[in-house]
Amino acid sequence: MPTPTRSSSSATKPVLLGLAVVIAAGLLGFVSYRATAPDSPASGTPVTATTGGPDADLYRELAALARRDADDKLAQGRTDAPVVLIEYADFQCGYCGKFARDTEPELIKRYVEDGTLRIEWRNFPIFGEASEAAARASWAAGQQDRFWAFHRAAYAEGAKEKGFGKARLRALARQAGVKDLDRFARDTESTRAAEAVGADREQAYGIGASSTPSFLVNGRPLAGAQPTAVFVQAIESAAAEAANVGSAGEPAK
Template sequence: MPTPTRPSPSAKSSTKKSSAKKPVLFGLVVVLAAGLLGFVSYRATAPDGPGPGTPAAVTSTGPDSDVHRELAGLARRDADDKLALGRTAAPVVLIEYADFQCGYCGKFARDTEPELIKRYVDDGTLRIEWRNFPIFGEASEAAARASWAAGRQDRFWAFHRAAYAEDAKEKGFGRDRLRALAQQAGVKDLDRFTRDTDSAAAVEAVRVDREQAYGIGATSTPSFLINGRPVAGAQPMAVFTQAIEAAAAEEANVGNAGEPAK
């Protein structure tokens, strides 16, 4: 089971610096989100699973809706994002915070994500944005940087599939193994891949993703935001289906009526 981690001092200081560029409300958003995502994350990964009446996804209305809208703003919707799938203008964005050494992340990648892509990404409803959230030490850091490097050659998702294949993590993520995964993923220039993996740019990209995860209160992997609403853990397909379709319906209602339904 994923072990919760605490934000590093650098993560806290970076979040503090970046908050100066956000609306004043952002500070409240971070505090509330930490409670929402932290609680949901704990309940979803507790030994006995979610308690009676505890939803896997938070779908509240009222004041929390403002929090969700602010969190939805974390979606980058960048056409040049190599670690994303789907239209930049898709009505629903799923942000995934994950670690390549996380068994539950692998379960989601193998069992659920391909079906989400088939059902919702391919028809333009959903965009998936990956965030590297390495919390299990040096090997996780190395795999995160390697995935970013594979993305520089448009092979992130192929690398993602290779790294999350059944029993892949048991083989480790040493230097030679990462290079073999890159080759398996179809990365053409392996020397460039190695340079990119070791680069300061890779370190920075991973740092930014991880600090965003800490900033919203994520404490375990995988953690998700679906249009700003948190979902924690490798939940059943039905949980994601419900959350995505509810978010799509809400967006359609906003587009038709100019404001969400009460």
């Protein structure tokens, strides 16, 4: 597997306390470790970051990374959904594909469609030039409102084995229903695409993510393509917490 490389650009750092970044990196590593431990969710007991406690301020900082922008082409779900899941992923990542095929459709059906959950995608290309090209292409497809269709095509079983060269990316765009393929090609190679992908990647590194997929559920880290039950538990816990905060007379976040 190629060694992830970090972009040299650091112009778009997330606005987080330096200490919070260190803690976030530790949390992501801890959650990743717990996910593969003998008493992990594979045994039927979902594991996620705990609520409240000394890390509450950190979770609020990380939750603030949710854009909740109605014009965000790489997101789906209500902007006022009580729970936001941010996914940092690479189109060459096999586990990202597993999540996209096996878990995400269920989360969309159960939680996005009823207004509980919003999913915000962040391009986190860490496996070289092909990953970078696929990330820019996904952004370009999004400019014609076809990001999620491109996402499904790129993560289909066996898709990544066909590579992400220019001709292949154009074929994926066509499969996704992108109408103006010439514009798609221009947008893929544009400075705007490179800047958008770079900003997402720097945000991922800024919170301590070093592998894909990595997630934040209302600011709480969750690492890896965990079983669906883990995401269900995290989303429902976050929704319950948001409802409790709202019932106390404060804005639910």
